[in-house]
Amino acid sequence: MTEPVPHPEARLQGLCVDGPAGPLISGLDLTVESGERLGIVGPSGSGKTLTAGALLGLPLPGLRVSGDRYLSPRTGALLQESASALNPLMRVGRQYDLALRGAGVPRAERRERIDRQLKELALDADTRRAWPLHLSGGQRQRAALGLALVTEPELVVADEPTAALDALTQNEILLMLRRILDARATALILISHDLALVARLCERVVVLGGGRIVEEGPTADILAEPQHPTSARLVDAARTLGVTA
Numbered sequence: 001m002t003e004p005v006p007h008p009e010a011r012l013q014g015l016c017v018d019g020p021a022g023p024l025i026s027g028l029d030l031t032v033e034s035g036e037r038l039g040i041v042g043p044s045g046s047g048k049t050l051t052a053g054a055l056l057g058l059p060l061p062g063l064r065v066s067g068d069r070y071l072s073p074r075t076g077a078l079l080q081e082s083a084s085a086l087n088p089l090m091r092v093g094r095q096y097d098l099a100l101r102g103a104g105v106p107r108a109e110r111r112e113r114i115d116r117q118l119k120e121l122a123l124d125a126d127t128r129r130a131w132p133l134h135l136s137g138g139q140r141q142r143a144a145l146g147l148a149l150v151t152e153p154e155l156v157v158a159d160e161p162t163a164a165l166d167a168l169t170q171n172e173i174l175l176m177l178r179r180i181l182d183a184r185a186t187a188l189i190l191i192s193h194d195l196a197l198v199a200r201l202c203e204r205v206v207v208l209g210g211g212r213i214v215e216e217g218p219t220a221d222i223l224a225e226p227q228h229p230t231s232a233r234l235v236d237a238a239r240t241l242g243v244t245a
């Protein structure tokens, strides 16, 4: 019998991003296996969003991107300002329906999948017919999360998904996200400057500083004993926010 082939959901090898003034990301490697949850943390300007953009294959005008990249075709993305992922001119259910259609889900199943996704996010069934602007900020964020999740992706890439929300709403959304990822064994790449937030979802973290990985390992180890000054500063900030190692 042959061993099962390892099944990465995402991989970057030797990612370099160069700007007009010089390198912004210098030789970054990372891999996320099936069902794994990886945090990418780092201070402002360390290269988190560029890494996510390069991984997702987004256009990065004016920058030169090189290196190898693999991303599961079944990836859902939830980017900064993700409430704007919803089209304000289309009812929520229609947007979910289009995503499901794009993923090849037959019409007969789509309605049920939409209703199930809304319910999983504790959104009222009427949300299907709602316009995004008529939802509260927290509901809109959940609806945007649902748009990333409704196709049941194998990997979710989330960049500061709760940055614009108050602490209570943020907490509620993180709990829901964790429950859904657990239930579906979905892999996650969570990008944030906030190690406390990342520690709640990700078993492993990569710490970026100046466009490089300065430290990586199990989240619990880095929280307990950070090896690099950049990690130590993020741990201090996480402690200030009330998370203990």
Ligand SMILES: Nc1ncnc2c1ncn2[C@@H]1O[C@H](COP(=O)(O)OP(=O)(O)OP(=O)(O)O)[C@@H](O)[C@H]1O
Pocket: 019, 020, 024, 042, 043, 044, 045, 046, 047, 048, 049, 050, 051, 060, 061, 062, 063, 193
């Ligand atoms: N299009 C661009 N042209 C030139 N420099 C850029 C461009 N985009 C990003 N940078 C620079 O690359 C570096 C990394 O930016 P990036 O947005 O990835 O950081 P970040 O870690 O996501 O920061 P933040 O937490 O503040 O969002 C920064 O110094 C930024 O100024």
